Amino acid sequence: MRKMFWICLFLLLAGVIIGESLNPPLDDDVLGLIVFKADLIDPDGKLASWNEDDESPCKWKGVWCNPRSNRVSDLVLDGFGLSGKMGRGLMQLKFLSKLSLARNNLTGSIGVNLAQLTNLRVIDLSENSLSGPVRNDFFEQCGSLRSISLASNKFSGQVPDSLVSCSALGYLNLSSNQFSGVLPSGVWSFNGLRFLDVSDNLFEGEIPKDIEGLYNLREIKLRKNQFTGQVPDEIGVCALLRSVDFSENSFSGSLPSSLQKLSLCNELNFHSNLFTGEITEWIGELGSLQTVDLSKNMFSGAVPNAIGNIQSLQVLNISNNRFTGSLPASIMNCQNIQVLDASQNSLTGFLPTWVFQLGLQAALFSGNKLTGSINGAFTSSINISHQNLQVIDISHNELSGEIPSDIGRFSSLRFLNMSTNSLTGEIPNTVGKLKALDSLDLSVNWLNGSIPVQIGGATSLKHLILSQNSLFGNIPSSIATCSFLTSLILSRNSLSGQLPVAMAKLADLEYVDLSFNKLTGTLPKPLANLGHLVTFNVSHNQLQGELPGGVFFNTISPSSVAGNPTLCGAAANKSCPAVLPKPIVLNPNSTGSDPDSVPQILGHKKVILSISALIAIGAAAVIVVGIIFITVLNLRVRSTMSRSAASVPLSGGDFSSSPGTDTNSGKLVMFSGEPDFSTGAHALLNKDCELGRGGFGAVYRTVLGDGRSVAIKKLTVSSLVKSQEDFEREVRKLGKIHHQNLVALEGYYWTPSLQLLIYEYVSGGNLYKHLHEHEDGNRSSLTWNERFNIILGIAKSLAHLHHLNIIHYNLKSSNILMDGLGEPKVADFGLARLLPMLDRYVLSSKIQSALGYMAPEFACKTVKITEKCDVYGFGVLVLEIVTGRRPVEYMEDDVVILCDMVRGALEEGRVDECVDERLQGKFPAEEAIPVVKLGLFCTSQVPSNRPDMAEVVNILGLIKCPSESQEESEL
Structure with missing residues (x-):
């Protein structure tokens, strides 16, 4: 095959040089297509039928021939999954009239001058990955071309002026590229042009006034460019226009009244520009309009009454402007309207009573100055079918009254937002009938009563926002049937009672805010199983007991649980009391003969002592004895050490x-x-x-x-x-x-x-020096991969030690040595096993040198020291390695604890502060952030909540992404 390719290429080049005076040994079309195929990659085998031994290509897949000449006329390979480049073989197809290679993965520039194919009528190279500027001579001999599409590629630079040679064009699509500069002026006078789409590029400049030549134009799309200036009055000459899309540019001025001449136009889209002025009655002349989008401009004045004349209207979007007054009742005549968006204006008056009588799919009036009760609008449509209505947004107005129970009749409703008004009364039970409801927002009103149990009937709910009302009562357990719920925002009410355990069934929960209520009881332990939580705010309630376990609740911000005086756990900065048996009360009638009774007489009354009191008395005695013992031991140690130092051989x-x-x-x-x-x-x-x-x-x-x-x-x-x-x-x-x-x-x-x-x-020094010191005074810069490998190496060593039941006790960065290959080696392991008399006194003397690494249980005599102490120290090491900061840093008027700093920064979204500034832009966030969270998980205040080191090694293996590109970016 490869040998045949070189033979074909040689013959092709020879044919180009010598001409066509000699008959080639192979059919020209076979030869050209085989050479073209040699530059392509065909992963799906779509071109398997292309065989160089065939006498004719007319039966090949994607190839069509003229039945008279038996020469290739059409090459259509759309969606074949081809990659590679467009090769010179195409130039051999002298009778080609249609070339369509759309929806493939072709790359590189257009390396051939297709315009030299004088019979070519259609070129479609859309939806590939072709790039670079279009060569200047590409359009020089394009008089035969009728259709060009280069859409959805990566072309850049200016469009060559030679495009004006394509004067017979009827279809030109350059959209979704990176073209820049000004369109060649001749384009605006192509009198045969029916379709012009240059949207989603970087074109600039103004539309020239002399565009009368475009009188055959049916569609013009200039969306998402940098065009400026006014829409010329001459646009009215293009009377055949069906679609006008000038959106997302910087056009200014008022819309020309000549637009009323576009009687066949069904779409006017001018959103996201700088248009000003009023929309006058001329718009009523456009009787064929189906879509009008004037949003995100600076139009002012009243909405014209003539809108009602456009009976074909389906979408009216006038949002984000400066319209005033009331919406005209004439819109009732637009019986085909489906979307009415008048949000973010200065409209006044009542919510129109006719709005729900139109069979709308979406009614949006948010961010206006509407007043009065909402009952009229809902009750006036009581006999109207509401099967179409999916979106109601009347938020951020001054509406009042109660939410009518008729809301339950809108059975197709998916989005209901009545927030930030002055609504009163209770939430109607009928919301449970809204089976399709996706989002319910009634926040910032004056609603009272309880959350209806029937809310569980809205089984499609994803977002429930009822914050800043006067709701009271319990959170209903029926909420568990809303299994798709991701946001539960009930803050700033007067809700009471316990959190329902059933909340733990909401596996998709991400955002929970129950703050500033009167909730009591303990947080259900099963909440720890919610694996998608991002925020969980229960601050300023009356909750008590221990926080749930798990990764999330061990790294939650203290502010999320603040204001609950009896809540305990790591995030609450309050240790939970040890679980002790119930106090044993001494029998007051005991005679003292019972060995289990220890009565004390004060005056003539017996004092009742609990086990807690006895423990306190015993602890005091132990402390006194301990002080005496430590003093004697310290003097003895110093004496012996001085003698041993003098006797060293x-x-x-x-x-x-x-x-x-x-x-x-x-x-x-x-x-x-x-x-x-x-x-x-x-x-x-x-x-x-x-x-x-x-x-x-x-x-x-x-x-x-x-x-x-x-x-x-x-x-x-x-x-x-x-x-x-x-x-x-x-x-x-x-x-x-x-x-x-x-x-x-x-x-x-x-x-x-x-x-x-x-x-x-070990010759490479210790990790502390690599992170914080250097000979020239600057810290050395470890790459992300080096840091990750150090963390992984430390984790593996600790997992190995713990497997052998050995606790390190003294983990810190100065005890991590680096060999010549950058591998970490943990030192000083197991030394505590050499000292049979090792106790808290000895360990406490190490705290100063390992400040910030020591687990909190070292300070508690009654808690057993386990391998979880090493896990805590490892977690601090992880944060030290990732951030490049010391575990404890002393400022002029503050002390910064690394664990607390990182936990707060992560909770507040300040991710950059969680990673060493020397790594900014040179680390994969999908690895760094999980590693930081793992470090915080390991530094949980509660030992049982920390993972085992074997689990840590597995987690690191899951975090690491084997990306060679990342490694290259760090070199």
């Missing part, structure tokens, strides 16, 4: 690999190979070799005799290590832990007064 001979214990020489064990410390022992007290200091000890770099570097941690809490046997057992366990994201423990050294841990040396 300085010569290589002091180290021994002997299995025995020698208090003078110590015991050195390496887990692999025989060590040689002959050149490194001095480094233990050499400050120049110190790498850093942490809560458990100082770390030094030492070079072994074989040239290999190791890191040695000298434990500063050695006095707490009482048993060599226990110490060695735990160290050997740690030495067996291997993971690519953990710093390997290679050996240890033991004496009763000194313990050393020997680790692999």
